[in-house]
Amino acid sequence: MLSAMNAHASAAVDHLLSTRARLAPPATTRPVVDPLFDFGAGQPDPGSFPYDDLVEATARVMKAEGAAALMYGEYQGYRPLRELVCHKYELFEGLKVTPENILVANGSGHALALAFSAFVDVGDPVIIEAPTFSGTLHTIRRHGPEILCVPVDAEGMVTDAVHEHLERLRREGRHCKLIYTIVNFQNPAGPCLSLRRRHELIELAHRYDTIILEDDAYNELRFEGDVQPPVYALDTGGRVIRAGTLSKILGAGVRLGWLCAPRPLVPILQMFLYGGGVSPYMSRVATYYMRDHMAEHVATLVDVYRAKRDAMLRGLWEVLEGTDVEISRPEGGFFIWIKLPSGTNPARLLERAVQARIQYSQGPAFFANGGGEQFIRLAFSYEQPARCYEGARLVAQAIREARG
Amino acid sequence: MLSAMNAHASAAVDHLLSTRARLAPPATTRPVVDPLFDFGAGQPDPGSFPYDDLVEATARVMKAEGAAALMYGEYQGYRPLRELVCHKYELFEGLKVTPENILVANGSGHALALAFSAFVDVGDPVIIEAPTFSGTLHTIRRHGPEILCVPVDAEGMVTDAVHEHLERLRREGRHCKLIYTIVNFQNPAGPCLSLRRRHELIELAHRYDTIILEDDAYNELRFEGDVQPPVYALDTGGRVIRAGTLSKILGAGVRLGWLCAPRPLVPILQMFLYGGGVSPYMSRVATYYMRDHMAEHVATLVDVYRAKRDAMLRGLWEVLEGTDVEISRPEGGFFIWIKLPSGTNPARLLERAVQARIQYSQGPAFFANGGGEQFIRLAFSYEQPARCYEGARLVAQAIREARG
Numbered sequence: 192m193l194s195a196m197n198a199h200a201s202a203a204v205d206h207l208l209s210t211r212a213r214l215a216p217p218a219t220t221r222p223v224v225d226p227l228f229d230f231g232a233g234q235p236d237p238g239s240f241p242y243d244d245l246v247e248a249t250a251r252v253m254k255a256e257g258a259a260a261l262m263y264g265e266y267q268g269y270r271p272l273r274e275l276v277c278h279k280y281e282l283f284e285g286l287k288v289t290p291e292n293i294l295v296a297n298g299s300g301h302a303l304a305l306a307f308s309a310f311v312d313v314g315d316p317v318i319i320e321a322p323t324f325s326g327t328l329h330t331i332r333r334h335g336p337e338i339l340c341v342p343v344d345a346e347g348m349v350t351d352a353v354h355e356h357l358e359r360l361r362r363e364g365r366h367c368k369l370i371y372t373i374v375n376f377q378n379p380a381g382p383c384l385s386l387r388r389r390h391e392l393i394e395l396a397h398r399y400d401t402i403i404l405e406d407d408a409y410n411e412l413r414f415e416g417d418v419q420p421p422v423y424a425l426d427t428g429g430r431v432i433r434a435g436t437l438s439k440i441l442g443a444g445v446r447l448g449w450l451c452a453p454r455p456l457v458p459i460l461q462m463f464l465y466g467g468g469v470s471p472y473m474s475r476v477a478t479y480y481m482r483d484h485m486a487e488h489v490a491t492l493v494d495v496y497r498a499k500r501d502a503m504l505r506g507l508w509e510v511l512e513g514t515d516v517e518i519s520r521p522e523g524g525f526f527i528w529i530k531l532p533s534g535t536n537p538a539r540l541l542e543r544a545v546q547a548r549i550q551y552s553q554g555p556a557f558f559a560n561g562g563g564e565q566f567i568r569l570a571f572s573y574e575q576p577a578r579c580y581e582g583a584r585l586v587a588q589a590i591r592e593a594r595g
Numbered sequence: 596m597l598s599a600m601n602a603h604a605s606a607a608v609d610h611l612l613s614t615r616a617r618l619a620p621p622a623t624t625r626p627v628v629d630p631l632f633d634f635g636a637g638q639p640d641p642g643s644f645p646y647d648d649l650v651e652a653t654a655r656v657m658k659a660e661g662a663a664a665l666m667y668g669e670y671q672g673y674r675p676l677r678e679l680v681c682h683k684y685e686l687f688e689g690l691k692v693t694p695e696n697i698l699v700a701n702g703s704g705h706a707l708a709l710a711f712s713a714f715v716d717v718g719d720p721v722i723i724e725a726p727t728f729s730g731t732l733h734t735i736r737r738h739g740p741e742i743l744c745v746p747v748d749a750e751g752m753v754t755d756a757v758h759e760h761l762e763r764l765r766r767e768g769r770h771c772k773l774i775y776t777i778v779n780f781q782n783p784a785g786p787c788l789s790l791r792r793r794h795e796l797i798e799l800a801h802r803y804d805t806i807i808l809e810d811d812a813y814n815e816l817r818f819e820g821d822v823q824p825p826v827y828a829l830d831t832g833g834r835v836i837r838a839g840t841l842s843k844i845l846g847a848g849v850r851l852g853w854l855c856a857p858r859p860l861v862p863i864l865q866m867f868l869y870g871g872g873v874s875p876y877m878s879r880v881a882t883y884y885m886r887d888h889m890a891e892h893v894a895t896l897v898d899v900y901r902a903k904r905d906a907m908l909r910g911l912w913e914v915l916e917g918t919d920v921e922i923s924r925p926e927g928g929f930f931i932w933i934k935l936p937s938g939t940n941p942a943r944l945l946e947r948a949v950q951a952r953i954q955y956s957q958g959p960a961f962f963a964n965g966g967g968e969q970f971i972r973l974a975f976s977y978e979q980p981a982r983c984y985e986g987a988r989l990v991a992q993a994i995r996e997a998r999g
Contacts, residue, residue, distance in 0.1 A: 203832065203833060203834075204806060204833065204834060204860070207714055207770075207772055207773075207804070207805065207806060208713060208714060208863065209712065209713055209714055209715055209716045209719075209772075210716050211712065211716075211867075212712070212713040212714070212863055212866065212867075216866065232667055234666045234667060235665065235666065237662035237665070237666065240661060240662060240665045242657040242658075242661040243657070245653065245657060245661075246650065246653050246654045246657055249649065249650050249653045250650045253646040253647070253649060253650055254646075257644060257646040257649075258641035258644060259848070260846075260848045261639065261641070261644045261845075261846030261847065261848040261849070262638045262639065262641065262846065262847050262848050263636055263638060263842075263847045263848070264848060296870075297701050297850075297870060297873070297874070298870040298871060299870070300869055300870020300871050301869050301870035302870070303869070303870070304869035304870060308613065308615065308616070309612060309613055309616045310611055310612060310613050310616070311613055312613045312614050312615075315613075326870070326871060329866075329869075330869045330870070333866055333867065333869070366611075368611055368613075369611075400611070401611065402608055402611060428607070429607060429608065430607075430608060438667075441665075442664075442665030442666065442876070443665065443666050443667045443871075443875075444663070444664045444665040444666050444667070444668065444874060444875035444876040445665070445874060445876050445877075446701075446870070446871075446872070446873065446874040446875075446876075446877075448870070456608070459612065459616055462616065462620065462733075462737055463615075463616075463737065465704050465705050465707070465708035465733070465734045465737070466700075466701060466702040466703070466704020466705035466706070466707070466708060466730070466734070466850075466852070467702060467704050467730060467847075467850075468850075469701070469850065470701070470848060470849060470850040470874060470877055471847075471848035471850075472846070472848040472849050472850075472877060473849075473850075473874055473876060473877045
């Protein structure tokens with residue numbers, strides 16, 4: 192009964208909004224209604240979900256500790272889930288941490304928000320990559336910092352550019368609160384932060400007295416190439432906070448992520464986890480399943496996503512060979528990043544893609560301070576390989592047709 | 596390998612913390628290790644959880660829409676869950692809203708945090724009840740407002756005191772951002788906001804240009820007395836936001852709550868829901884179960900909790916009759932609020948309770964600006980009726996022994 196009336200009336204309260212609520216949102220990607228080829232969000236592969244195993248895990252949870260699953264739990268997160276995260280870190284990256292270092296959140300996006308809330312006031316300088324993940328950009332924007340961008344090249348975040356910002360801020364008597372970097376298969380650009388750069392970043396964080404927020408959602412899903420040690424593991428000074436997630440190796444729908452942080456920071460970060468912790472129910476179901484299946488399930492997923500990446504790359508190159516297009520070839524993860532051939536009209540490309548019902552992400556969504564029109568991101572994670580190939584050819588054709 | 600080193604080192608970054616991270620936490624209740632009688636948190640009754648039905652609901656979800664359950668979902672929340680909330684509101688309170696008015700959050704604590712984030716800057720005045728729910732006090736404190744307290748009497752929040760604060764702020768050229776009130780079986784004090792006061796509160800919100808944040812976690816769990824219309828339903832000016840939860844009628848472990856808000860406010864509140872919405876998996880499991888069982892399950896729970904309340908009250912009065920103790924008799928919900936007999940030493944009471952391994956909540960945890968030492972809150976929700984009776988007698992005995 193109230194919705195129409197309220198729709199009219201509540202413009203009356205806009206002046207009551209907080210400073211952060213008034214901040215402008217970042218650019219977004221135009222959604223395609225009911226896409227035929229969904230290369231937009233980093234949705235995991237639906238064919239690989241362990242449907243029956245999750246029903247079975249639920250039955251085991253209910254039998255073993257159903258009451259605990261349905262009551263309030265530990266605010267830091269279900270301890271066996273935190274143990275599972277430690278096990279995962281050791282298994283895939285040789286990182287040794289304890290459950291006391293882990294703070295469970297509702298997905299890694301929420302985890303990252305805890306770090307921004309704990310360190311960033313409106314107007315504080317932060318340094319991030321351009322391009323960077325559009326979802327995090329929403330979170331960063333909502334905290335209202337002055338966003339300083341540095342480019343990404345084949346070795347990841349360009350540390351010389353980080354250095355320049357830090358030095359300039361120092362001259363101005365200002366202070367960077369944190370450096371946000373996506374270290375593996377950078378989303379969207381694709382590179383992994385090189386070992387040399389990892390060390391440089393830590394050195395800079397110490398010299399200029401700031402924090403590194405290391406985002407890693409994909410490291411287990413590596414198709415080829417060598418694993419680099421986490422920045423968290425290379426630092427000995429308590430200046431790195433690391434975010435992770437089960438979204439890519441179990442399912443985004445479980446909304447389970449975490450921060451790995453120096454122990455004295457955990458209670459501070461936890462203060463921003465309003466409302467009493469993360470689902471004890473969901474945490475248990477995910478833990479019971481992953482505890483028994485992680486290594487084997489991840490091995491399956493690596494093959495699944497490698498095939499999809501290869502199919503998409505094949506489709507793109509078959510059509511775009513001979514142009515000056517630049518197409519990333521990530522060693523893992525979900526995304527391909529394309530610098531459109533010179534002369535491509537991004538608006539015309541978008542129109543053609545919408546007509547063909549192909550969803551992709553537009554470059555500007557990944558740039559905090561403007562630009563990026565000549566880029567697009569394709570997620571190969573969701574569609575099956577044959578569809579990745581077919582859709583990639585259609586995208587490539589649309590690119591060819593969008594010249595001038 | 597890093598935890599000890601980090602534990603030492605990260606004190607070095609405390610000066611980088613945000614303003615909100617530096618705000619002092621509110622008072623807490625001393626936890627009893629492995630309590631024999633847990634009258635502390637508002638934990639739901641473990642004997643009433645629908646264990647098998649949830650396994651069955653999971654199987655149905657996986658069969659019907661397992662892929663959607665494991666992918667990113669609608670940021671506003673799973674639509675059938677929002678429809679369920681609308682159905683619940685109409686069924687129990689005659690409140691008609693649409694799914695467009697509902698924003699799903701990770702429990703109502705998280706939902707309330709969205710409202711504080713959207714309206715409150717550090718230093719802004721807000722008006723709340725004293726006592727109020729200690730969990731929300733954590734959330735409020737973390738947003739750094741100037742907290743103005745008003746008392747609660749048999750009719751709930753004392754609107755005359757609200758008026759005084761609003762009038763004084765106006766004289767000072769300042770502005771209250773929101774009024775937070777727990778309208779039914781006020782936690783911890785117990786009363787329901789009277790109809791007269793509901794109308795007065797809305798009138799004040801309009802006259803002094805502010806928002807009402809109406810918290811209701813328990814209204815379905817009414818043992819006796821008449822349901823009052825929600826403040827949200829009585830307002831026609833788009834100035835009320837209402838928070839609700841499945842914690843008390845399904846299980847706190849699912850962490851599913853929501854805001855019901857005027858439609859133009861929903862996208863603003865949603866901007867603070869970092870990280871892409873609330874678990875599509877958990878939302879579906881809860882919805883599939885509740886859709887088929889809500890009315891009957893709630894009817895069962897009303898009987899369960901009424902028996903517990905009555906058992907606890909009997910135990911308390913048998914021992915404390917003849918003192919000047921004041922004991923609430925809530926018409927629903929989970930809590931009994933006790934004003935200790937004159938001359939009771941709260942520290943001595945606590946020592947005795949710890950010895951007897953009885954967990955209760957200490958009064959000061961519910962008062963934003965100090966005081967409350969002469970109060971304690973007992974949750975009757977978790978323990979079975981016989982234990983509520985036995986434990987209440989022990990608490991009452993401890994109160995008698997803690998004189999002077």
